Amino acid sequence: MVAKWEAQWFLTRCNFLTVLLVVAMGRDPPNLKCFECKFSKPRDSSMEGLKGGQLLKHFLNTALSLQSVHLASFTVYTDEASEPDFGAAVPSQSPSTPNQDLTVVCFHRSSGLLRAAFHSPGDVLIVGSLGKGQECANQWAKAHVLLLLDLQVVLPWQLSSTKVSSLIERISDAKDLKKLLRTRNNVLVLYSKSEAAAESHLRLLSTVAQAVKGQGTICWVDCSGTESRKLCKKMKADLSSKDKKVELFHYQDGAFHTEYNRAVTFKSIVAFLKDPKGPPLWEEDPGAKDVVHIDSEKDFRRLLKKEEKPLLLMFYAPWCSMCKRMMPHFQKAATQTRGQVVLAGMNIYPSEFEHIKEEYNVRGYPTICYFEKGRLLFQYDNYGSTAEDIVEWLKNPQPPQPQVPETPWADEGGSVYHLTDEDFDQFVKEHSSVLVMFHAPWCGHCKKMKPEFENAAEVLHGEADSSGVLAAVDATVNTALAERFHISEFPTLKYFKNGEKFAVPVLRTKKKFIEWMHNPEAPPPPEPTWEEQQTSVLHLAGDNFRETLKKKKHALVMFYAPWCPHCKKVIPHFTATADVFKDDRKIACAAVDCVREKNQELCQQEAIKGYPTFHYYHYGKFAEKYDNDRTELGFTTFIRTLREGDHERLGKKKEEL
Known part of the structure; x- marks a missing residue:
């Protein structure tokens, strides 16, 4: 329908025409919108030498070639003798709207021909000479009430009155939106009451789209069109309120996530699209x-x-x-x-x-x-x-007061055994039941738990038949033990039965410590490492690293340490990403444990300075360091961008062939 022209309206500039586009929104009586557009001299070299009806013919061919324009049949009236068969230039049939007519009225010397258009059942496009546009509108207004809007129409390489980034996808069809939400997992949609209502938001979102390119998608639906109005209703974009001109909805993984209700600023929207579930700025x-x-x-x-x-x-x-x-x-x-x-x-x-x-x-x-x-x-x-x-x-700013050094817990005496990197293994071999508290001197929770732990140790020490003992390790000094047992927070309890480590429930009081040591729960199996779990992540080592990556076109590798808290936070996101691409043989999400002795030389060769570090490899060759968001969304967006590039290059090769 012509109503779609209101959303996708491209015209060729000319130096003598005023164009009125009248869109019939109803039938009896018609509810009409009239757009008056003035043009300057053409800059398109393909139009040089075209005059009168030829120029109009050129512009209609351009406008009607747009995919969004769907019309059935056309009647063309013209008073220009040079182009008596102008109607032959326009498509005559479109199966999508078999009952819709378009009447095109062209005039240069007289507006009398407009009267012929009054009897046409369909939408009307009126083209007239410069200065005739208002006269045309006045005559039309005698029979119909017009809403006269001033709309700047631009060249085919520009978009109507609002300059919109090409990164913003304009949608008016429900199928198109459904397809987009199915293929993109982070989408912000602007629903607007009209094109004019969206203008300020589109200017802002055009800059946002550039900043989040490859990480998020921005779409625009103008709800004033016939088809797009149905789409807005279906998506529950309610713009019926007089004061409400736009709505911003966010969709994640194909489903509605939330209405955007944060600050409408560049920084806020960019931050939101980079982390839709993160806190506001x-x-x-x-x-x-x-x-x-x-x-x-x-x-x-x-x-x-x-x-x-x-x-x-x-x-x-x-x-x-x-x-x-x-x-x-x-x-x-x-x-x-x-x-x-x-x-x-x-x-x-x-x-x-x-x-x-x-x-x-x-x-x-x-x-x-x-x-x-x-x-x-x-x-x-x-x-x-x-x-x-x-x-x-x-x-009166003053520096912090120097703190009085605390006496190390190990120097205070008591019934708790204080272990080190050197004597730990021998101690747990010699004692069949040991509960170990890993602590840090600065940790407030450790200080609170320390007297409870000491009192429990004293009770156990005084029991003749007790085989259990309590021990402590300062993890800030004995870093080898901290790394070995993946200590990332304090206090952390570990239970050792005949030298083997087992998980411990939350224990914080003297009573709980004693009860546990008198009757330890059936020790659960040792906690499986990430490498031992069944996932789609490839766990590589120094001996198979190069050969494995050579077989993968795109490989994102996570270098990590099992004890690292930042790594622990990222692992679920990285694992989920690997599951997303598990069926794509050209993609690998891989991991290297840099703490393992056989991987330490590899991590040094790859210049790993901290954990986690992410490197992208192309057929085994280092390409770049990944520094984007460490979330499933960030990882999947990065990899999808690589694959989209592959498909684009493949498409170009096919075209060349």
């Missing part, structure tokens, strides 16, 4: 308007260089619970000290900021640094502070 909180939000190293360096006022900067991670607890107090302090001190925040968790972490000794989150004239003076370490505490401290 800190700056989206209205209460954080007085906090300076830093996004890049360039912004960070510029702030240090140019800011004259004192600066208190919070380095944070979006997932950090302590950061989230402190943020409301920090932003309230920013408001109270506005104009005197600058309070800023920077998400320093992304791997691109590793060197900043090293430079400013960021070892945990949050880390709060105090600067004057760009120079770091000291850190602020009162992480339980309120806004009032921060404001009071800023009146």
Whole structure:
């Protein structure tokens, strides 16, 4: 139907025509929309020398060649003698709309021919000479009520009045949207009441589409068209409210995920599409308007260089619970000290900021640094502070007070045995039942549990018939043991029966420790390692690494350490990605345990400095380091982009043949 032209309206520029497109939305009486469009001299070389009806013929052939235009039959009226058979240039039949007629009226000297069009049952396209357009509209208005809209129509290489990125996919058909949601797993759809209503959003989303290319897809549905209106209703996009002009819906893995209700800004939408289930940006909180939000190293360096006022900067991670607890107090302090001190925040968790972490000794989150004239003076370490505490401290900033060194637990005496890398194995061989607590001196939970553990050890030590003992390992000193037993959090309990390790339930009190040692539960089987689990991940070693990867066109390899907490967090996502591509013989998701002795030389050769590290290989040759999102969505998007490139190249080769 012609109504689709309203969404996909391309015309050839000409220097003498005014075009009125009248779209009939009803029949008796018709509800009409009239678009008046003025043109300038043509820039298309293929149009040079065309005049009058020939030019009109050219423009109609261009417009009607669009796939979105579906029309049945056409009647052409013209007063130009040079083209009496103009109607022959236009397609005469389309099976999709057998009962729909289009009347084309062409006039240059008189508008009298318009009267002939009044009797036509279908939609009307009126083409007239410059200056005649308004006259045409006035005459038409005598018989029908018109909504006269000013619409700028552009060349075939441009899109109507709104400049839209080619990365934004325009959809009006339910089948097309269904197919797209089936093939793309991260889709944001803009539903608009009209093209004009979508203009500001489309400008913003055009820049967003470029930023998330390969990671997310953006679509646009203009709900004013006949077919697209049905689509919007089907997708439950409710734009019936007078004040509601657009809706943004997000779809993930082929299904509706959520209505986008975060800030409509470039940064917020990009962050959302890169992590649809992640927390909102800190700056989206209205209460954080007085906090300076830093996004890049360039912004960070510029702030240090140019800011004259004192600066208190919070380095944070979006997932950090302590950061989230402190943020409301920090932003309230920013408001109270506005104009005197600058309070800023920077998400320093992304791997691109590793060197900043090293430079400013960021070892945990949050880390709060105090600067004057760009120079770091000291850190602020009162992480339980309120806004009032921060404001009071800023009146007279002082470095943290040196802490009195604590006496190591091993030096305090008691009934707990303190083991080291050197004597651990011998001890568990000599004692048939050992409960070991792995701890860190700075760990608050460890300090809370320590007296309970000591008291239980004393009771067991005094029992004549007890064969069980309690032991402790400082994991910050005895790092070999910590790596060997994959200790990533504190305190961690491990139970050893005749030298073999078993899992332990949560035990935190003296009573529970004693009950467990008197009657240990039937030890469950040892926890299977990732390599021992049945997954689609290829676990490689130094002896088969090269040969295996040579057989795979695309291989994403995860170099990891079993004890590494970041690795543990990523493993489920990487495993799920491997399952997605398990049937594609050209793709491999592989892993290398760098802690295993036979893999250490390989990891050194591949320049692995930290865990996890991801490398992409093409037929066994290193191609690039993967630094995108460490989620199933990030991994699958990266690999799908590679495969889409393969298919495009294959298609071009077939065309050449």
